[in-house]
Amino acid sequence: MQRFLDPEVxxxxxxxxxxxxxxxxxxVAGLHRSPDFGFSQEFAxxxxxxxxxxxxxxxxxxxxxTERCYLKRYRGENNxxxxxLLDASNSMQYASGSSSKMDYARFLAAxxxxxxxxxxxDAAGLIVFDDEVRDYIRPSVxxxxxxxxxxxxxxxxxxxxxxxxxxxxxxxxxxxxxxxxIVISDFYDKPETIVNNIAPLRFRGNEVILFHVLxxxxxxxxxxxxxxxxxxxxxxxxxxxxxxxRTSYLNKIDAHIEDLRSRAxxxxxxxxxxxxxxxxxxxxxxxxxxxxxxx
Amino acid sequence: MGxxxxxxxxxxxxxxxxxxxxxxxxxxxxxxxxxxxxxxxxGTQSSTRHRRLKYLLLFALRTALLLLLVLAFADPFVRxxxxxxxxHMLLIVLDNSFSMRAGTRFADAKxxxxxxxxxxxxxxxxxxxxxxxxxxxxxxxxxxxxxxRSALASVQPGDGYASFGELGRAVRSLAETVRGPIDxxxxxxxxxxxxxxxxxxxILPGNTKLVLHAVVDDPTQPNWTVESVEAPTELPDxxxxxxxxxxxxxxxxxxxxxxxSVSLIxxxxxxxxxxxxxxxxxxxxxxxxxxxxxxxxxxxxxxxEEDDAFTADNANIFVVRRSDxxxxxxxxxxGDTRSAxxxxxxxxxxxxxxxxxxxxxAEQTADVDPSRFAFVVLxxxxxxxxIFEHTLAQYVVKGGNVLxxxxxxxxxxxxxxxxxxxxQDAHNYMRLNSVxxxxxxxxxxxxxxxxxxxxxxxxxxxxxxxxxxxVDSAQxxxxxxxxxxxxxxxxxxxxxxxxxxxxxxLENLSNDLPLHPVFVAFVDHTARYLSGSARLxxxxxxxxxxxxxxxxxxTGAAANAEVIGPxxxxxxxxxxxxxxxxxxxARAGFYQIRFANGRDAVIGVNPDRRESDLEPLPxxxxxxxxxxxxxxxxxxxxxxLDEMKNRSVSLWWYVMLLALVVVFAETAVASGxxxxxxxxx
Numbered sequence: 001m002q003r004f005l006d007p008e009v010x011x012x013x014x015x016x017x018x019x020x021x022x023x024x025x026x027x028v029a030g031l032h033r034s035p036d037f038g039f040s041q042e043f044a045x046x047x048x049x050x051x052x053x054x055x056x057x058x059x060x061x062x063x064x065x066t067e068r069c070y071l072k073r074y075r076g077e078n079n080x081x082x083x084x085l086l087d088a089s090n091s092m093q094y095a096s097g098s099s100s101k102m103d104y105a106r107f108l109a110a111x112x113x114x115x116x117x118x119x120x121x122d123a124a125g126l127i128v129f130d131d132e133v134r135d136y137i138r139p140s141v142x143x144x145x146x147x148x149x150x151x152x153x154x155x156x157x158x159x160x161x162x163x164x165x166x167x168x169x170x171x172x173x174x175x176x177x178x179x180x181x182i183v184i185s186d187f188y189d190k191p192e193t194i195v196n197n198i199a200p201l202r203f204r205g206n207e208v209i210l211f212h213v214l215x216x217x218x219x220x221x222x223x224x225x226x227x228x229x230x231x232x233x234x235x236x237x238x239x240x241x242x243x244x245x246r247t248s249y250l251n252k253i254d255a256h257i258e259d260l261r262s263r264a265x266x267x268x269x270x271x272x273x274x275x276x277x278x279x280x281x282x283x284x285x286x287x288x289x290x291x292x293x294x295x
Numbered sequence: 296m297g298x299x300x301x302x303x304x305x306x307x308x309x310x311x312x313x314x315x316x317x318x319x320x321x322x323x324x325x326x327x328x329x330x331x332x333x334x335x336x337x338g339t340q341s342s343t344r345h346r347r348l349k350y351l352l353l354f355a356l357r358t359a360l361l362l363l364l365v366l367a368f369a370d371p372f373v374r375x376x377x378x379x380x381x382x383h384m385l386l387i388v389l390d391n392s393f394s395m396r397a398g399t400r401f402a403d404a405k406x407x408x409x410x411x412x413x414x415x416x417x418x419x420x421x422x423x424x425x426x427x428x429x430x431x432x433x434x435x436x437x438x439x440x441x442x443x444r445s446a447l448a449s450v451q452p453g454d455g456y457a458s459f460g461e462l463g464r465a466v467r468s469l470a471e472t473v474r475g476p477i478d479x480x481x482x483x484x485x486x487x488x489x490x491x492x493x494x495x496x497x498i499l500p501g502n503t504k505l506v507l508h509a510v511v512d513d514p515t516q517p518n519w520t521v522e523s524v525e526a527p528t529e530l531p532d533x534x535x536x537x538x539x540x541x542x543x544x545x546x547x548x549x550x551x552x553x554x555x556s557v558s559l560i561x562x563x564x565x566x567x568x569x570x571x572x573x574x575x576x577x578x579x580x581x582x583x584x585x586x587x588x589x590x591x592x593x594x595x596x597x598x599x600e601e602d603d604a605f606t607a608d609n610a611n612i613f614v615v616r617r618s619d620x621x622x623x624x625x626x627x628x629x630g631d632t633r634s635a636x637x638x639x640x641x642x643x644x645x646x647x648x649x650x651x652x653x654x655x656x657a658e659q660t661a662d663v664d665p666s667r668f669a670f671v672v673l674x675x676x677x678x679x680x681x682i683f684e685h686t687l688a689q690y691v692v693k694g695g696n697v698l699x700x701x702x703x704x705x706x707x708x709x710x711x712x713x714x715x716x717x718x719q720d721a722h723n724y725m726r727l728n729s730v731x732x733x734x735x736x737x738x739x740x741x742x743x744x745x746x747x748x749x750x751x752x753x754x755x756x757x758x759x760x761x762x763x764x765x766v767d768s769a770q771x772x773x774x775x776x777x778x779x780x781x782x783x784x785x786x787x788x789x790x791x792x793x794x795x796x797x798x799x800x801l802e803n804l805s806n807d808l809p810l811h812p813v814f815v816a817f818v819d820h821t822a823r824y825l826s827g828s829a830r831l832x833x834x835x836x837x838x839x840x841x842x843x844x845x846x847x848x849x850t851g852a853a854a855n856a857e858v859i860g861p862x863x864x865x866x867x868x869x870x871x872x873x874x875x876x877x878x879x880x881a882r883a884g885f886y887q888i889r890f891a892n893g894r895d896a897v898i899g900v901n902p903d904r905r906e907s908d909l910e911p912l913p914x915x916x917x918x919x920x921x922x923x924x925x926x927x928x929x930x931x932x933x934x935x936l937d938e939m940k941n942r943s944v945s946l947w948w949y950v951m952l953l954a955l956v957v958v959f960a961e962t963a964v965a966s967g968x969x970x971x972x973x974x975x976x
Contacts, residue, residue: 091330101330188331218330224967229335230326238332245335252334 046070081139081179082116082124083206084109085171086156089130090232091188093158096217097277104276105184105213106153108283112182113149115284117141123179124149128156131163133170139179161233162188164197171201178205187212188233191260199267208269211283212260215276219253221245296373299945303368306361313357317350356961363954371950372943383475384436385421386466386503387412387443389450390483392427392457393837393883393906397484397518397605401452403510404482408447411480411508415440423447426483428455428838428881428903430465436473454837454883456903457483459920460491463499470500477503485509485912488905497920507921511911516604517550519573520907521557521597521611526586528833531620531649533587538649540584543597543611548908551575556600559583560610561593568600590617592832592897594885608907612885612899613834618649621669621826625654626676628704633802634674637809638818645819650826665690670825674801675702677711684712692790694892696825701764702800711766713794714787720765722781730759734778740786741824742795742817743774754813762805764798771796791844791854791892795821831896836903840877844891859887861900 049058049069059072086109092102099107109126116122125139126149137145137152162185171181181201187194187210194210201208223242230237257273264271274283298304329335389408395401415421420436423446433446462481470477479499483489485507491497499505525542533539545555552575559567566587573579581597588595592614599609623642625635635654642650650669657676660683665671671687673679679687691697697713705711706721724731733755738745745753755775763781771787785796799806808814835841843856856875858867861884867875880886880900888896912920 094328094330186330188333215330228326229329229332231332232328232330234332236332237326238335238337240335240337248336249334256334 045073047073080116080120080122082112082122083127083139083179083181084112084125085127085129085181085183085185086153087130087162087183087185087187088128088134088156088158089160089162089185089188090158091162091186092213094186094215094218094232095276096215099276100158101186101213101215101276102156102158104274105211106156108184108211108213108274108280109153109182110150111280111284113146115288117146117149126152127167127171128152129167129170130158130160131166132160133167134159136170158232162186164189164194168197168200172204179207180209181206182209182211184211184213186214186218187260191256191263194260195263195267195269198264198269202268210260210264210269210271212257212271212273213276214257214273219275221249296371299370299372301369303365303370306365306368309361309365310358313354313361316357317354353961353964356957356964360954360957360961363950363957367947367950367954371946373946374943383419384473384477385411385415385419386424386469386477386479387421387447388424388426388462388479388481388483389447390426390457390481391450391453391455392483392486392489393452393454393607393902394457394484394486394605394909396452396607397909398513400484400510404484404508405447405450407508407510408480408482409444412440412443412447415443423450424465425450425453426457426462426481427453428457429879430461453881454900454902455881456836456838456906457486457489458491459489460493460496463497466503467500470503473502475502478506479503480506480508482508482510484511484909485917486906486908487910487912487916488908490912490916494919505921507917509911509917513604516909517547517553518604518608518907518909519545519547519550519553519555519599519601520605520608520904521599522546522578522904522907524597524611524613524834526595526613526615526833528614528616528831529649530586530588530615530617533585533617536585539586540582541586541595541597543581543583544578545571545573545581545599546578546904546907547573547576549576549910550603552577555579557581558598558600559586560596560598561586561588561615563594586615588615588617592616592895594897594899596899605907605909608902608904611834611901612883613901614832614885614897614899616832616897620649620651622667623650623652623822623826624663624665624668624671625652625674626657626660626671626679627654627674628676628678628702629656629658631675631702631704631800631802633804633809634700634702634800637803637814638672638674638801641809641815641818642822644815645822650822665695666693669827670696670698670822672801673697673699673712675700675704677701677705677708679712687713688789691792691794694791694890694894696793696795696827698795698797698821698825700797700799700801701766702802702805703762705764706762711796713789714766714796715789716767718764718766722763722765722779723761724763725761730761731763731777731779731781732756732760733758733775733783734780735776737772737774740772740774740784742784742786742821744820745816754811754816758806758808758811758813760799760806760808762799766796766798793825795825827890827892827894831894832898834899834901835880837880837883837900838903839900840879841886841888841896841898842877842890843875843888854891855889856891857889861885 046059046062047070049071053071057071057073059070062068062070086105088102092105093100095101095103113124113126116124121141123139123141124145126135126137127133128135135152135155137148183198198208198210223240223245226239226241228237229240261271261273272283387408389404391401395404412421417440418438420438421443422436423433423443425431425433433450434443437443466477466479522544526540527538530539541559543557545557547553550573553573555571555573557569557571558565567583569581569583571579571581583597593616594612595615596610596612603609625638627635635652639652639654642652653668655663657679661680663683665687671690687697691713699711699714701711701718705718706723709717711718722731733752736743736748736752736755738748738753743753751757760777760783763777763783765781766785768782768785771785773782773785775782775784777783781798783798785798787794787796799808801809803809808817843858844854855872856867856878857872858865858878860866861882866881867878878888880898883900883902886898886900888898890896
């Protein structure tokens with residue numbers, strides 16, 4: 001079932017609905033097979049009855065057997081709200097393999113939406129942004145929300161350049177209810193700027209996850225000869241020699257990732273680096289972990 | 296340096312293709328998109344320089360590949376000195392036959408040979424061969440030019456007869472030992488008489504390249520010569536006009552009709568002269584009679600008085616020995632009177648024989664000394680007094696010669712005197728009512744010598760043999776056999792002497808040989824052969840051999856043989872004088888010889904008269920032999936010298952090899968570039 005989470009396989013599935021279903025069903029099926037994963041949303045624990053407790057929660061079967069009164073406690077019956085902030089700047093259309101970073105981000109968002117709405121009964125919404133907010137689908141659990149979200153993802157073609165500062169005010173207005181905010185971007189900006197702009201999302205009690213989507217070639221570029229590089233967002237050209245990419249570039253990108261990670265964690269946000277040739281389960285697992293934490 | 300196919304150089308226009316590709320497409324590069332240039336820094340200078348270097352390398356390789364391909368098709372060559380031609384051997388053959396004495400032929404030939412030798416490169420091996428009466432290999436294949444030059448300079452004109460057939464055979468055997476190619480340079484007057492009848496004899500092996508250097512000054516000059524002289528070698532009586540005469544034949548080669556003066560010279564004095572009309576390119580005979588000579592050896596010559604194109608062949612020399620008639624001891628059986636009659640009649644009838652037959656019966660030989668006789672005949676005399684038999688055996692060992700005829704009496708006695716064998720059997724064909732004829736005759740044997748035997752086996756086929764003894768033919772030369780294979784005439788060498796054994800009788804009872812004319816010739820030849828008079832005087836041809844002794848073993852101090860050449864020198868060393876069995880008469884002139892059996896001889900030696908015909912080989916035959924089709928002699932000479940100094944070495948193979956290397960290099964470099972472009976795409 002793991003192969004259904006592979007981005008290479010998902011790239012060949014045109015329907016986001018089917019894709020999300022495939023990913024999530026496969027992922028959940030994988031969870032059920034795992035005996036070590038002790039997560040359950042049905043039953044949590046027994047607690048001794050104390051006066052004032054709701055009698056509807058008393059386990060009468062147990063009382064009949066033991067003549068003791070226990071309450072049966074359940075977990076997570078409250079609904080959460082998932083909002084995906086998808087970066088649709090031009091840099092997201094970079095691809096070294098069969099799927100671009102944008103495709104990967106779509107797969108990821110679609111899988112999140114499917115998991116949230118279909119499995120968790122959570123409200124899910126989408127904000128597509130580049131240097132401004134380009135699309136906003138309010139979080140909801142209404143029927144047809146999943147289709148709307150998928151349509152929003154389909155419409156989210158890379159455009160313009162990334163600017164976190166500008167659309168952030170809109171984020172804060174949109175995320176007025178506490179929930180989970182997932183930012184999917186390649187974060188080509190200063191980590192300080194990114195974190196400073198995104199951190200206010202947590203002020204309303206949101207859990208914020210940064211999914212840092214990068215291509216393998218961006219992390220470890222392989223250049224056999226000197227080449228002219230063109231920036232997808234600014235169209236600037238630059239001649240680069242392979243020696244540089246083998247030394248200085250690696251140091252810089254690693255420092256950038258580490259800086260972003262540390263700043264995000266320092267600001268109380270979760271950070272997850274996702275490489276486009278990796279399966280999607282890491283991101284899904286991250287989401288569910290946060291969901292389990294009570295959000 | 297040059298090109299064998301220079302028109303292929305037009306392909307150099309194809310060099311425009313890589314120029315076009317690299318000039319117009321070199322800067323077309325596909326930019327490589329990246330998400331952000333946030334972490335990149337410019338590396339323009341080094342990048343550009345590196346790329347230019349690589350592209351220039353690719354351009355250079357492609358250009359070089361096209362250039363090499365065009366060069367390979369144009370087939371470049373260099374002229375390289377023959378110094379490094381391993382296994383290439385220069386074979387210089389200088390004709391020093393008698394005809395090369397005419398005019399300046401030999402000097403011209405030697406000068407040309409020296410110039411060819413001088414053109415030889417230092418590393419090239421060469422061998423010098425003199426083509427005269429015998430092929431003389433003067434050097435081994437060596438590179439030492441001084442030694443080669445010395446060997447070439449030592450060649451002097453000889454008196455022998457050159458045969459291109461012998462040269463062909465020698466070169467074929469030489470080519471079997473030499474692996475590399477052979478350049479055979481023949482310097483000769485190219486006489487047509489030197490060419491064998493069968494052209495296949497002169498065909499050279501495949502690795503031999505023949506270059507003919509003809510040194511013919513003027514082939515149309517007339518030349519007369521004394522072709523042959525018939526004169527008695529032994530002359531007992533000068534007044535006997537039947538024998539005392541000299542018959543000479545004058546021949547002209549390419550000559551007009553002319554009157555020639557011919558002189559007979561005896562011991563340096565002209566004793567007679569004749570005028571003879573020689574037709575155009577024809578022959579004329581002249582006789583001198585009587586031949587008045589003194590006792591002993593008389594050195595005679597028949598000479599043409601007028602000089603012509605080739606004066607060296609104007610004389611024909613011979614030796615006439617005047618002596619008293621020699622006695623022949625004829626020993627017959629007691630009852631045999633016929634054999635002496637027949638043999639004596641034949642001996643008297645012989646043209647050049649000068650023998651007196653002394654006939655005695657076997658019983659009377661006890662006190663006879665055979666050494667006083669020219670030779671001894673034993674006719675059916677198988678029973679001899681022991682003392683005579685012993686004396687006769689000693690006589691043979693010391694050089695005496697005996698003819699034995701085995702008549703019917705031999706069948707009763709198994710032992711054959713002197714012969715050293717026994718009568719094993721006796722065939723009496725009369726009892727069987729059959730007659731055997733002579734089936735096989737060796738006409739090269741001196742006793743049976745005939746120039747042209749004819750269809751009836753030289754007359755021997757008519758001879759009927761009624762009786763023949765069977766003897767052991769081991770260690771003997773069988774000169775004649777009967778039809779049933781029985782040996783009829785055997786020749787055995789015992790000590791210094793010879794024994795001829797006729798297994799039938801010398802009378803007309805055991806065969807009818809005495810009744811046939813061939814008997815006279817047989818007796819004549821046998822008498823001359825056994826008496827040794829044939830080799831004591833007369834004339835021979837250059838390069839013929841005289842037998843100094845019967846065996847190669849020295850039998851004492853008296854066994855020394857001596858030879859004094861025409862120039863008064865002794866060509867035989869002391870050791871050879873004791874052991875040499877034969878001697879080659881290499882020069883023309885009078886040889887004075889003392890044989891091992893103590894007999895003296897003076898022999899006149901003449902060159903082979905085929906050398907007097909100076910007409911060269913036709914041009915087409917020369918070209919056919921040499922495989923050359925070029926026109927002028929000088930052009931051939933220059934071309935040959937140029938080819939000897941330098942040889943063209945084609946380089947297309949190396950060029951193609953280099954092109955292959957460039958192809959690999961271009962593939963490697965180009966694949967590197969294409970890999971970069973794929974990465975960029």
